[in-house]
Amino acid sequence: MRSTTTSTIKRRDFLRVSALTSGGMLIGINFFSSCKPDAAPAVDISLLNFKDFNAYLRIAEDGYVTIFSPNPEIGQGVKTAMPMILAEELDVEWGKVIVEQGKLNTKDFDRQTAGGSQSIRQSWDTLRQTGATARQMLINAAAEKWGVDPATCTTSKGYILNAKGEKLDYGSVATEAAALEVPENVALKDPKDFTIIGTSAVNVDLDKIVTGKPLFGLDYKRDNMVYASVLRPPAFGQTLIKFDDTAAKAVNGVQQVLQFGDKIAVLASNTWAAFKGKNALQATWSDPADLESTEDHNRILTEILDGNRFDTRRDDGDIDKAFTEADQVLERTYHSPFLPHNCMEPMNFFAHVTEKGVELAGPIQTPESTARRVADLLGRDAADVSVEMTRQGGGFGRRLYSDIPLEAAEISDKSGLPVKVVYTREDDMSAGIYRPSVKYRIKASIKDGTVTGYHLKEAAINGNMYGLIPNFFPAAAIPNFRVSTANFQSKITTGAWRAPYTNFLGFAEQAFFDELAELLGKDPVELRIDLLEQAKNNLDDRIQYSPERMIETIRLVAEKGNWGKPPKGVFQGFAAYYSHNTYVAEVAEVMSKNGKPVVTKIIAAVDCGIVVNPTGARNQVQGGVLDGLGHAMYGDLRFINGKPQSNNFNTYRLIRIQETPQVEVHFVPSEESPTGLGEPGLPPAAAAVANAIKASTGQRVYDIPFFNSLQDIKTPS
Amino acid sequence: MAHFSLKINGETREVDVDQDTPLLWVLRDALNLVGTKYGCGIAQCGACTVHLDGNAVRSCTTTVSMVGQSEITTIEGLSEKGDHPLQKAWKEVDVPQCGYCQAGQIMTAAAFLKQNRTPSREDIRAAMHGNICRCAAYNRIEEAVALAAKNH
Ligand code: FES
Ligand code: FES
Numbered sequence: 001m002r003s004t005t006t007s008t009i010k011r012r013d014f015l016r017v018s019a020l021t022s023g024g025m026l027i028g029i030n031f032f033s034s035c036k037p038d039a040a041p042a043v044d045i046s047l048l049n050f051k052d053f054n055a056y057l058r059i060a061e062d063g064y065v066t067i068f069s070p071n072p073e074i075g076q077g078v079k080t081a082m083p084m085i086l087a088e089e090l091d092v093e094w095g096k097v098i099v100e101q102g103k104l105n106t107k108d109f110d111r112q113t114a115g116g117s118q119s120i121r122q123s124w125d126t127l128r129q130t131g132a133t134a135r136q137m138l139i140n141a142a143a144e145k146w147g148v149d150p151a152t153c154t155t156s157k158g159y160i161l162n163a164k165g166e167k168l169d170y171g172s173v174a175t176e177a178a179a180l181e182v183p184e185n186v187a188l189k190d191p192k193d194f195t196i197i198g199t200s201a202v203n204v205d206l207d208k209i210v211t212g213k214p215l216f217g218l219d220y221k222r223d224n225m226v227y228a229s230v231l232r233p234p235a236f237g238q239t240l241i242k243f244d245d246t247a248a249k250a251v252n253g254v255q256q257v258l259q260f261g262d263k264i265a266v267l268a269s270n271t272w273a274a275f276k277g278k279n280a281l282q283a284t285w286s287d288p289a290d291l292e293s294t295e296d297h298n299r300i301l302t303e304i305l306d307g308n309r310f311d312t313r314r315d316d317g318d319i320d321k322a323f324t325e326a327d328q329v330l331e332r333t334y335h336s337p338f339l340p341h342n343c344m345e346p347m348n349f350f351a352h353v354t355e356k357g358v359e360l361a362g363p364i365q366t367p368e369s370t371a372r373r374v375a376d377l378l379g380r381d382a383a384d385v386s387v388e389m390t391r392q393g394g395g396f397g398r399r400l401y402s403d404i405p406l407e408a409a410e411i412s413d414k415s416g417l418p419v420k421v422v423y424t425r426e427d428d429m430s431a432g433i434y435r436p437s438v439k440y441r442i443k444a445s446i447k448d449g450t451v452t453g454y455h456l457k458e459a460a461i462n463g464n465m466y467g468l469i470p471n472f473f474p475a476a477a478i479p480n481f482r483v484s485t486a487n488f489q490s491k492i493t494t495g496a497w498r499a500p501y502t503n504f505l506g507f508a509e510q511a512f513f514d515e516l517a518e519l520l521g522k523d524p525v526e527l528r529i530d531l532l533e534q535a536k537n538n539l540d541d542r543i544q545y546s547p548e549r550m551i552e553t554i555r556l557v558a559e560k561g562n563w564g565k566p567p568k569g570v571f572q573g574f575a576a577y578y579s580h581n582t583y584v585a586e587v588a589e590v591m592s593k594n595g596k597p598v599v600t601k602i603i604a605a606v607d608c609g610i611v612v613n614p615t616g617a618r619n620q621v622q623g624g625v626l627d628g629l630g631h632a633m634y635g636d637l638r639f640i641n642g643k644p645q646s647n648n649f650n651t652y653r654l655i656r657i658q659e660t661p662q663v664e665v666h667f668v669p670s671e672e673s674p675t676g677l678g679e680p681g682l683p684p685a686a687a688a689v690a691n692a693i694k695a696s697t698g699q700r701v702y703d704i705p706f707f708n709s710l711q712d713i714k715t716p717s
Numbered sequence: 718m719a720h721f722s723l724k725i726n727g728e729t730r731e732v733d734v735d736q737d738t739p740l741l742w743v744l745r746d747a748l749n750l751v752g753t754k755y756g757c758g759i760a761q762c763g764a765c766t767v768h769l770d771g772n773a774v775r776s777c778t779t780t781v782s783m784v785g786q787s788e789i790t791t792i793e794g795l796s797e798k799g800d801h802p803l804q805k806a807w808k809e810v811d812v813p814q815c816g817y818c819q820a821g822q823i824m825t826a827a828a829f830l831k832q833n834r835t836p837s838r839e840d841i842r843a844a845m846h847g848n849i850c851r852c853a854a855y856n857r858i859e860e861a862v863a864l865a866a867k868n869h
Contacts, residue, residue: 202811209816210807211799212752212792216817219751227746252718252735271755272735272742344756344764344817344851393754393817394851425757615811619854623814626853649761649849657845660855 017137017178023061024171025178027134057086057134063158063171065090066098079391080204081612082127088196089131089189091155092170099204124673132186134177141177142168191610191671200615205391215391217348217362218422225350225418226255228411229274231264231281232431235642236292237491238285240264247280257281258414265411271422291642292490294337294437297461300488301439304459305333310484314470314542317480322453326445330519334442334508335703338461338637339435339497340644342654345393346428351408352418353378358385360405362420363392370402374409396627397496401433426647434637435497436461436490440508444516445480451516451531453480456509460487462494469501471542473550473578474509477535492639498627499679502579506683507632507690507704510575514691515700524574524691525558545578549607553583553668557605560666561587570600571713573692575684581675583607583668586625588688589661590696592713597696599629599661599689604681606665609672617677622663624681630655632686633707653707721781725750726794734781741765741776744791752792752820756849763848764817766824767791773828792820795827803827806865814852822848826862836866 017027058066067083083099135155142160143150145168152163159167191197208215233239245257248266253273258265266277323329349362351374358380364370367387375382392399404421412419423431438460445453454474470483497503517524532547532554539547554576557563566572569591576585589601602625611617634653638645646652690701699711719736722729725748732747739758744750744767753776756764760775767776768790795801803823813819822845829844830836836844841862850858 200811202808203813203816205816206808206811206813207799209813209819210792210804210823211795212750212820214751216754218755221749221751270734270738270742270746272738272746275758342851344754344762344815344849346755392815394815396851425759619811619814619857622856623852623854626855630853648759649757650759654849654851655853655855656847656849657855657858658842660853660859663856 017180017182019175019178023175025059025134025137025174027057027059027130057090057130059134059138059170059174059177061171061174063169064096064098065092065158065170066100068100080201080616083204084196084201084612085124085127086131088194089128090135091131092158094196094201096158128188129186132188133182136183136186137177137180138170138173140180140183141173144180145173145176194610197610197612198614201613202615216345216393217350217390218345218393220350220361220390220420222350222352222418225420226267226269226415227271227274228265228267228408228419228421229271229278229424230407230411230421230427231266231278231283232427233262233285234430235285236432236493236639237288237290237642238262241284241286243281243283245281247282248277251277251280253277256415256417258411260407260410260414263407265407265415265421267411267415267417267419274422275424292492293640293642294638294645297437297488297490297639298335301335301437301459301461302333304486304488305439305441305457307486310457310486313483313485314475315482316475316478317453319453319455319480319482322445322447322480323443323455326447326452328446328519329443330446330512330516331441331443332512332515332702334440334504334511336438336504336507337635337704338437338492338494338639339631339635340429340637340652341394341396341398341434341497342429342652343392343394343396343398346425347398347404347423347431348421349405349408350418350420351405351412353409353413353416358409359388359418360385360409361388361390362405362408363390363395363399364402364405365392365395365397365399366402370405373402374405377406378409378413396498397435397500398433400496403431403433425649429637429647429652430644432493433495434492435500435503436492436494438504440505442508442512444478444512446516446520449520451478451520454478455482455484458483458485458505460485461490461492462487469505471544472502473535473545473547474513474531476538476540476543477531477547479538491642498624499579499682502577502679502683503628503631504686504704506575506577506579506628507686510577510684510687511690511700511702514573514575514687514694523564525554525563528554528574528576545583549583549668550576550578550585553605553607554585556666556668557585557587557603560605560664561589561603563587571597571692571696573688573690573695575687575691577680577684577687579683580679581608582677582680584621584680584684586684586688588629588685588692590689590692592696595712596710597693597713599659599692601662601664602629602685602688603664604666605668606677606681607668607670607672608677608680609670609674611667611670612674614667617667618665620677621665621681624677624679625663625685626655626660628682628685629661629689630659632689632704633659634705636705719782721784723781723784723789724786725789726791732781736780736782738781739777740767740779740781740784740789743781744776750791750793754817754820756818756821761847761849762818762821763825764821766821766848768824768828771828771831773825790824792824795823801827802865802868803830803861806861806868810857810861810864812854812857812861814850814854818848818850818852819854822850822858826858826865830862830866830869834866834869836862838863841866 240262254277256267268274371385517527535547754764756762765777
């Protein structure tokens with residue numbers, strides 16, 4: 001059943017419809033226009049051609065529907081979920097849908113970015129409207145053929161049905177439909193009638209993945225392509241003085257060695273020769289006096305926290321008065337180290353720069369800005385640059401950055417060859433753009449058994465990554481509230497890492513509330529709910545969360561996780577966090593193994609609005625939770641004199657299967673528009689685990705990684 | 718350069734490569750069998766796992782000259798139609814996220830299940846511990862190996 005809500009695609013989001021020469025209908029779509037009110041200028045549709053649309057829907061005469069998914073797939077499942085939404089409103093069988101990865105065309109004016117868990121949230125309306133509009137056009141074409149009123153027709157799984165019981169399949173009227181006017185005010189389905197959304201569809205690339213077909217950037221090949229390995233200064237802050245490439249050039253297969261900036265590229269006929277050639281380079285690097293070490297960072301961040309040169313991000317009530325009048329004050333400091341992204345597929349990119357144009361291909365989360373930056377670097381027109389997006393062996397924020405495609409383009413430009421830059425794991429872990437080290441100091445005041453004041457100070461390396469946090473919980477929940485930030489400018493490059501802003505903040509804050517609950521003699525879940533109840537009365541328009549939805553999520557996890565009633569020998573910890581428009585609450589269970597606390601299970605409750613693809617959604621949450629756990633336990637990249645002290649998995653520990661608890665995921669039933677899932681499972685995980693560790697050993701952990709400092713469970717029950 | 722005649726997935730393939738070239742790069746660059754993945758190059762992650770005479774080995778640290786007449790099986794040759802019990806289980810459970818580590822996971826599991834047809838959960842976790850999945854699809858890897866063992 002169609003609901004009475006109707007929807008018109010806004011003029012500039014318009015579909016461009018035309019007939020396929022091979023028969024059938026082709027529709028151009030702008031996935032993101034509807035969410036970027038001021039970014040795209042109004043356009044005259046008659047001037048648009050297909051290049052202007054960032055995705056297409058093709059309905060062929062054989063009835064097969066091809067949906068070109070516009071967004072980069074980094075393992076977050078959008079290549080499956082986005083077409084599901086469109087197919088739902090179009091009313092076709094999922095089995096007749098073929099999904100292909102769309103290419104970036106730089107003339108597109110809308111965003112094609114994977115990041116911030118925004119892909120689904122931002123495209124929801126457009127995808128639904130597009131599917132519904134195409135469906136109406138097919139109905140109109142069939143009605144015309146039959147000579148009946150379109151209003152008497154309906155659809156079912158790829159067929160148009162009329163009142164007489166006749167039916168036509170979509171493919172048989174697709175060509176005619178393409179010639180019709182694009183209708184306005186098409187009806188959208190009532191979410192209750194969804195048949196594809198909310199049912200599980202497996203990853204569309206699954207067959208290829210389990211049989212080893214080429215899919216990823218590292219698998220990408222072109223005729224006459226050479227492989228390039230890049231040597232960079234070993235320490236952040238060093239520069240290249242000179243190098244000797246005699247031994248490198250003697251390696252079988254090495255074709256060229258070239259310098260660009262402070263880096264040296266070795267070009268070879270195969271990957272191994274390129275790696276060997278790079279290792280054979282003899283380079284001399286500068287030795288400046290101000291190279292940074294982790295010890296320096298720790299001292300500097302502590303000095304910042306002890307000082308008073310902060311920017312105030314939010315300031316409610318009178319925080320100083322709250323502390324002066326407090327019965328009790330709790331102050332704690334939390335530390336997190338640098339983290340590399342460690343995508344399983346090491347960084348790589350293909351580039352071929354010729355007079356005709358610049359071809360780029362590989363794993364990238366931001367094809368559009370990458371094309372622009374490459375054009376700038378080479379002094380070319382952005383329209384000369386094309387980007388082919390491969391499947392990506394993980395992103396985690398690392399592939400938001402264009403540094404690797406820029407290297408590939410520069411090397412191809414200098415050598416005149418089609419080049420694929422391939423990083424070794426060591427290169428990958430040493431090349432920077434890390435999640436920066438951060439320290440938080442949180443101080444709360446208690447008066448008459450309630451929390452009256454909360455002051456969070458942040459000392460971070462490099463930019464104000466955490467500028468967005470002040471309007472999250474516990475803002476509005478505590479009357480006197482302040483967030484202050486300050487930073488230290490480092491030579492070590494930093495950037496977004498899965499759940500930026502919140503990946504570590506979620507830990508600090510939610511571990512702090514556990515300790516606050518202990519001090520107040522309150523159950524940690526009850527404390528959160530009390531505070532959220534209070535927040536309901538103090539919401540202003542900057543506040544970015546809904547206390548109601550958070551409370552519901554917390555209640556669900558408390559129920560599913562048997563909060564407060566752990567089985568014998570099990571210790572529980574709780575945390576809840578809102579980020580990236582999604583609400584997540586988690587209960588972690590810890591048991592004793594040889595006296596040490598071991599995480600055996602994590603139960604998560606999630607409110608992400610309508611769940612498009614339940615299997616995919618579960619997978620995302622499981623991955624986020626385990627990523628949070630793994631990095632809290634083991635993540636630690638240290639520096640001595642600017643040089644990373646770990647560069648491969650023998651010196652940098654990632655979570656493995658034997659350290660992995662079962663992760664159980666529950667979704668809050670919802671009819672709200674869907675929000676993202678790639679990130680929100682992560683921020684509460686470390687705190688839920690830390691709080692369970694406290695329950696088991698009595699020890700509070702304040703510093704990531706936890707693993708090295710875990711104490712014994714004293715009285716295993 | 719040296720000449721090698723390798724038995725791969727039931728065929729004999731001829732290659733001219735340096736003797737110290739890891740089998741991984743021979744497969745990927747010279748023979749275009751790119752299902753075997755590079756993750757670390759130092760036998761720490763398992764992304765490059767292939768079978769030599771049925772045993773799981775890390776192709777990143779196995780040089781081409783070490784292979785000799787051993788039969789090499791890669792993910793492309795694990796089954797003819799992608800219907801090995803593990804491949805079927807992997808699809809049923811919808812294991813992968815980014816998918817990059819999964820060929821290595823499946824190859825490790827395939828060699829393991831040949832040796833242990835009725836593994837416990839602990840056996841599975843011990844056998845799969847050498848394979849890193851950065852997306853942490855571990856719950857489903859465990860489930861899929863158990864399912865394949867059951868359906869074997
Ligand atoms: S690439 Fe061989 S074990 Fe990691
Ligand atoms: S699925 Fe991404 S590394 Fe395993």
